[in-house]
Amino acid sequence: MIYGYARVSSNGQDLTQQVAQLLAAGCVKVYQEKASAASAERPKLKRAIGALDAGDVLMVTATDRLARNTRDLLNILHAVKEAGAGFRSIAEPMVDTTSQFAEVVIAVLGIAASWERQRIVERTAAGRDQAKARGVKFGRRAALTPHQQAEALQRLARGDTQRTVAALLGVDQATISRLSRRQG
Template structure:
């Protein structure tokens, strides 16, 4: 008895504000028998569900995504993933880019071009994010976590430190970590 080829889906969102529902619906409609889901940045090399999906592939199976940017954000990553899929004897398809089908002759060229486009878009996103951050800083927006101490408490803690109290005792007085108090002196 020969195993029947399976279609596996892989869906990924990179932020908490995004939802997998649309990707899942598309992959289910495309006939995916099992869908691996991940909520992690595509920029991260550590994607355990992607590793599981690739590990589940047998010869003749297909790994399907809704779009290549859900799989990888740069050319090297995309090509490494596609190499692993090929090594498993499986194929790869993208719903949004129907020409991306590794069973065709032209697939490797198309995939390389799409990988370059994904890498370019990732670079543009980083540039826009950096520019937005710079504009926000210029407007006085503060980034990072809120301080554990109010400005008044910080001034009081500094006075106590200047008077000779230890960082540990001042931290205990304000119910914060010693590291919080240490940063006030730096």
């Protein structure tokens, strides 16, 4: 049997095209996942590999849908091989683990995928730096406005308990505790 694995890295992306390609290529079942390929912890991928029996094939539209670094790619392909199954990529027809040169091609593709992942990290960092230069703030918003923080500190100084101040401002006691530690 031929099983497919389709993956996109964010919720805004769509799996429809990948699934259609895999079904057209003869896959009887396609495991779909929205997770980063940078992570080796992908439940649907593990399920797809777990479903493989001797003689089965795991197919992807492109190797970068499977892994973004050489180590992960080789680990995944090792697990496929251990199941007695093969691996194929639609976009890279030379990647077929039943051929003699498959391991060489897969290593080269893994290096390319790793390089692309590094480029993505660099582009993301550059974008983040540009946004910071424009004054964009990152992270969670403060639970309390500066005025509320000042009021909380005044109440604590007057002897109110952290729990009382937290209840008054509608926040968790830990928020008031952190505020107190930062100021004290």
